[in-house]
Amino acid sequence: MSNGEAFGLIKLKIPDTSLEEKTRAIVVPREGILEAARCLTGQGFDSLHNLTAVDNKDNVTLVYHFYSMKKRAGIVLKTQLLPDDLTVESVERFWRSADWLEREVYDLFGVKFLNHPNLKRILNPEEWTIHPLRKT
Amino acid sequence: MIKYFTCIISGIWNLAKGLFVTLKNVFVKPVTLQYPTQKLEMTQRYRGLVDLYPEKCIKCGQCVKICPTACLDLSVKAGEGADKKKEFGHFKYNMELCCFCGLCEQVCPTQAIYMNKIYEIAVYEHGKLHIDLLDKDKYDEWANPDVK
């Protein structure tokens, strides 16, 4: 399954989805992340390989790398958050690997994952108030 | 019952196999060195402390630019001679920061900066970690000055 096919499927569920030109990444709106995750688990993407964020100054982009061991395919999913409202639904209920990866993103970028079971700082001391990888 | 005893006997046999391996190694010559008296010879390409041939240096500053930890500090002034050849202001090497990556050595166009074979780099005074590369005798008092 290529990015294009997965895009088609997600597009059906979430009309706001777009495909990034250069990287062929699927960009979903923030509200649609759970729907997209449900769609992807249904398609056999059983591994959330990597989750990270990029601070583009005007927005913070979350980048999810999914792989499917059975289909031997991988896709990239992105969602953009505005700096004044860094909250997004956690996908921990679909992929347990998201637990630590989301904690790391929270620690380094301050993105709050809603409904995360244990959203605490993971690398930095808990009493810190800053998020070191933010550019602003 | 038979299984119980065969289990015990095969267990003992397999333990004995492991014991034999260790016994075999008792008769192997020890591979370690008696360190301060015996020393390992450093290889041809060993990356020890940064050293400099001042006469070869063309003061291009590439080593300073590529150093990932900014441990080299070079200042250049215009020469007083007629050809206005560049001259050293200072060339300092901060060994505290150095990560011994060897990039300076590889980037140098004239092989002026190189890494010597000194590996015993503990000193008693903090100041000695800041090394003046232009000083000819800078490494003479180090642990093994004969290995240069």
Added chain:
Amino acid sequence: MDDTSLKEDIGTEEFWVNMGPQHPSTHGVLRLELKLSGETVVDGIVHIGYLHRSMEKIAENRTYTQFIPFTDRLDYLASMNNNLAYVLAVEKLMGIEVSDRAKYIRVIMAELGRIASHLFGITTFVQDLGAFATPLFYGMREREKIVELFDDVCGQRLTYNYMRVGGVSRDLPNGADGKIKGIIKYLRPKFDDLEALFNSNPIFTARTRGVGVLTASKAVNYGVTGPNLRASGVKWDLRKDEPYLCYDKFTFDIPVGNNGDAWDRYKVRMDEMRQSLRIAEQAVLGLPEGDPTVKAGRIFRPEPGETYMRSENPRGELGFYIVSDGSPIPFRMKIRSPSFSNIAVLPDLIRGLKIADAVCVLGSLDVVMGEIDR
């Protein structure tokens, strides 16, 4: 005295034990909080971050070449492989093609690095089981041959900084291929010795079989990769499934476990070392001529864009996600380290085991704190 008051009087109490950051078997500065009921682990919490150096922030202030020495410090037992993973990512971002000789040298170095890392991983694991120091010393002795070769080739014994974007820093020295063949010949019987020490040892098998079973679906769900994933029975190896360099030219097998217990994780590593020897042997026999080196001083300015490249490290899949904005330094770099995902599964595995088994499971996962904390 009735029953309830008796229970209150001599009732048992669960207690928390703090294991680490200074503890003989936490492989560095991992901290585990274990809730124990007697000898049994009721719950465990993993605390990491004691070795956090913010590599990702450092990367945002270094040029692409300058960051290579820092990758040495991620998984410090497999620096060669980290170097390789990083330069592969930058090459993918830049679209650089590497010469054949450089590819072969990289494969040899990566496979020998894998053996060196697995030797350390297995023997420290056995040390955690209580075979104090002897297997570790054997492993170190065998590893020393590989480290000496690396020392010959690149001049350092731990932090190699050998790979370069577009090639390698230096060609192999004269006689190195003979030396590599010698190492391969030397290592084969030594692996037999190590296997004789552990494989059928009843104590070792009793300690590892059925301990810390990681099922395939759980492993995939947790993002566990590398030998730990293969021990759970998932035949997934990037060298075969998404071949990079010239791995598709070599014949080798992927060892897979059945149960996903500590024994399988040990066995997969042991078998993998033999396969690595096979690959290294084929590579050194087919080593092409040419110049693998590149100029160190070149400044790379990739097009604005991003890339994600992962490669098979000894501990799993090491991925580099690099975002470039066209300048000589990366805009953002994320290091997806295998141990980070592998250790996250630990609390799930040790629940209900004895404290000795918790140590066994931790050892069998073979994590390196340098890349967990980054």
Added chain:
Amino acid sequence: MIIPVLTLIIMLIVGAVVLGFIAVSAMFLIWWERKVSAHIQTRYGPMRVGWHGALQSVADVIKLLLKENITPSGVDRLSWWLAPFFAVVPVVMVFVCIPFGNIFGIELIARDLNIGILYIMALTSICVLGIFMAGWGSNNKYSLLGGMRSAAQIVSYEIPLVLAMVTAVMFAGSLSMQKIVEAQKGLWFVFQPNMAIAFAIFIIAGTAEVNRTPFDIPEAESELVAGFHTEYSGMKFAMFFLGEYTNMFVISALAATLFLGGWSGPFLPPVIWFLIKTYGLVTFMMWIRWTLPRVRVDQLMGFAWKVLTPVSFANLIVAGWILMK
């Protein structure tokens, strides 16, 4: 008046000789263990102090003697202070009836008790008290776990140990150590099939009794840091060390006496024979230690109750049947 004084003087001399021997033997064993482990691991081991590091243990003892005596806050003072002594004193007392052989007709045994074996059995079980007190008194969770493990382990391994000893006693027909040695003048006990089994059981249970790998769970380095002696340092730690190595010597000496004919042997003087056998067994225990991994605590108990105890009991019954015949 003369005779009691003379007895007292002889007692003091004997005591001093035994204590001196214990100290020297423990120091030798520590050095020897370091050498054995080093050569198994293809290292040199201590090489600097004296010939091949022979005086290394002396240097270590001096260092331990000069160390500050630290008492952590929160320890249970009484058991904390008494534990090291409880670990050493019973082991030293065992030496009363260990037969070293004879020189010029003088029998080298402090006192040949007619209930020698019983006395030794009683004393070796006291050692566990010291370890448990150390574990309890340290106010440290790791130490406590170590102490608990130790109590469970030593109590369960006592049974096969004693059963194996009883087999030897039955064959010798006496509880006195000298008589047991004399009973083996013709043929060592170990060459009889069911005594060979008893010997194997004795060595295994003895290894467990002295807390050495593969049964070293009370101090399991990789799990419990150092187990019961985590908090101890300086001379108190040295006492535990002394106790451990002396205990090892005692178990080996017992095995040599009960099964390998004690000091009896051809050509060489008896004392030499005794020491060769004992140190040979000690070396064997070291060899095992540096090869095998550690068993888990439940496996350890399972092994004691499911394998060693039934086998030793069956062995005892067979021995009785053979004797009755």
